[in-house]
Amino acid sequence: MTVTEIPVPQTPAQQLDAIEQQADAEIQAIISAAVAAGLSGAAILAVLAALTNAVSTAAQQGFTVGAQIVLQGAAGRRARMRQLAIEPLPTSVEEDVRAVVEDVARRIDAAIAGEAPDTTSAPVTPTPANVELDRFRRRMRILAVTKIHQAASSATFSYARWLGLDLEWVTRRDGKACTVCASMNGRRVPAGEKFANPRAPGVPRRLWAGFQGLPPTHPSCRCRVIPRT
Ligand SMILES: [Zn+2]
Numbered sequence: 001m002t003v004t005e006i007p008v009p010q011t012p013a014q015q016l017d018a019i020e021q022q023a024d025a026e027i028q029a030i031i032s033a034a035v036a037a038g039l040s041g042a043a044i045l046a047v048l049a050a051l052t053n054a055v056s057t058a059a060q061q062g063f064t065v066g067a068q069i070v071l072q073g074a075a076g077r078r079a080r081m082r083q084l085a086i087e088p089l090p091t092s093v094e095e096d097v098r099a100v101v102e103d104v105a106r107r108i109d110a111a112i113a114g115e116a117p118d119t120t121s122a123p124v125t126p127t128p129a130n131v132e133l134d135r136f137r138r139r140m141r142i143l144a145v146t147k148i149h150q151a152a153s154s155a156t157f158s159y160a161r162w163l164g165l166d167l168e169w170v171t172r173r174d175g176k177a178c179t180v181c182a183s184m185n186g187r188r189v190p191a192g193e194k195f196a197n198p199r200a201p202g203v204p205r206r207l208w209a210g211f212q213g214l215p216p217t218h219p220s221c222r223c224r225v226i227p228r229t
Contacts, residue, residue, distance in 0.1 A: 066155030
């Protein structure tokens with residue numbers, strides 16, 4: 001007789017963590033495969049579609065978690081608006097991934113061109129091109145996290161607006177929130193309204209352009225919004 005494992009119910013934060021990890025594993029595998037035959041700008045550009053697809057899939061999963069945050073507690077609640085309008089992301093997955101990939105391809109080609117062949121000494125390790133590659137891996141990881149959380153916020157905001165629910169900003173409770181996020185924690189807005197820029201000591205006047213009234217406030221921010229009746 002076999003014992004079937006019963007899945008433990010996961011919190012939205014745990015679900016988002018799992019989506020992040022899965023996306024990163026996929027992204028890193030795509031990058032590794034891309035450069036297996038040699039590192040070049042062209043090799044990086046060749047996986048633009050695969051990387052876009054990986055981030056897009058992860059963002060879709062983030063969107064589902066964001067929608068569930070609202071819908072699970074809203075059984076029997078009637079929509080206040082006739083149609084559900086989905087709030088677009090501040091910038092699309094396609095344009096963000098393309099911007100990073102094209103920038104990295106240029107940097108890697110420039111790094112390779114600058115690595116003058118020197119026959120008198122052993123090659124420098126890591127090479128400038130390898131440094132760029134490592135940086136690319138980190139940038140893609142951060143981008144995926146950011147898009148997952150933007151998509152989750154878009155879904156929570158859109159469904160809450162549809163149902164007429166207020167929103168509350170919540171930071172992750174691991175005590176690592178930055179000044180900006182800490183000042184947003186616990187704030188509430190009425191249904192359909194976005195959050196104004198925080199005004200608090202230590203908060204810069206100009207915030208990250210990707211922050212447009214909903215989490216994340218900065219790349220890698222793990223803040224969320226939750227509905228309040
Ligand atoms: Zn945050």
